[in-house]
Amino acid sequence: MTKQEIIQKLSEGFNIVETSINHSAIDIFYQKKEKWSAAQNIQHLILSVKPLNLAFTLPNFALLFFGKLNRSPRNYEEMVEKYHQKLAEGNVPTGQFTPKEEDINKDELLKQFRTVNDTFLKKVDEFSEEDLDKYLLPHPLLGKLTLREMLYFTIYHTLHHYKAILFQLS
Template identity: 40%
Template sequence: MNKQAIKTLLNTSFTDFSTFIDTLSNHRFVVSPEGKWSAGQQLDHLIRSAKPVNKALGMPKFLLRFFGKPAAAKSRSYEQMKDAYVAELGRGGVTTRPYIPPVTEANQREILQQQMHAQRDKMIALLDKWTEEELDRYQVPHPLLGKITVRECLYFTAYHNHHHLHTLQVREKPNQPWAEQLERALF
């Protein structure tokens, strides 16, 4: 995927998540069913996850040399990054402490949505400062996947947003039988 395709992918992943959040009632935004994160907490988690990506994208590139050179001459594809992340989750990979969100309240929704949009806009703007070659030349550390190229990090970010969106969509699926809808409304 070239830079323009990555920008489109990132924009779509952030926007789709944000749009879905807007469809939820305040109750559904803050409820944490079965010990899982609420929609608000997932929103907060995605913001926390985007910030270090933006920090890396904005750093002088010579500082990124600290993380070494990528072992492979070419970055993995979006599908390969998705598969690597899903495999890591399957092996028991979990979120590390800096990315664990606190409990969120309904009155935080607008602020969190604004922060999500700001992170998206910043990421897309910062990407303009990178050449296609540089996206594959530099790598950054990822808490679950180890060192990955900047291009792979952007692929991961887009997939990560979609992963959390899918989690919420499955939880909030419409047209459920009445008993399941009642249970959703109560919890």
């Protein structure tokens, strides 16, 4: 995918998540079957993109700290497969990526979600196609990924949690 296609897919994913919550008359804080509520899924997505906003703000020379790619880059399908493998091994979000019990209303949650994602899309657009394949970032579950691979992951991760949100809202 090109950078513009990635930005489009990210934007579409963020929008469908926001729309599903915004138009829901159902309690987004209700937890069904001991899974995260729709609100907790949104919080997790916010917590997942916040560090990317910081990373995508770093100057290019600072990104060299994470090393150089020593394998072939993965495409979108390969990233999804790798993520599924890690989930099948029983890996779950921990620490900074786990939603906290917060006293927050739906409107404030959606505002945070929109702000974090709008910032992220702008930062991604500042990178060149070449930069997306040149620089690496550490992922807590998947190891070092190129920026493009991290974006592929973020596209899929957003849709993965969108499905979880739909489950909670049904």
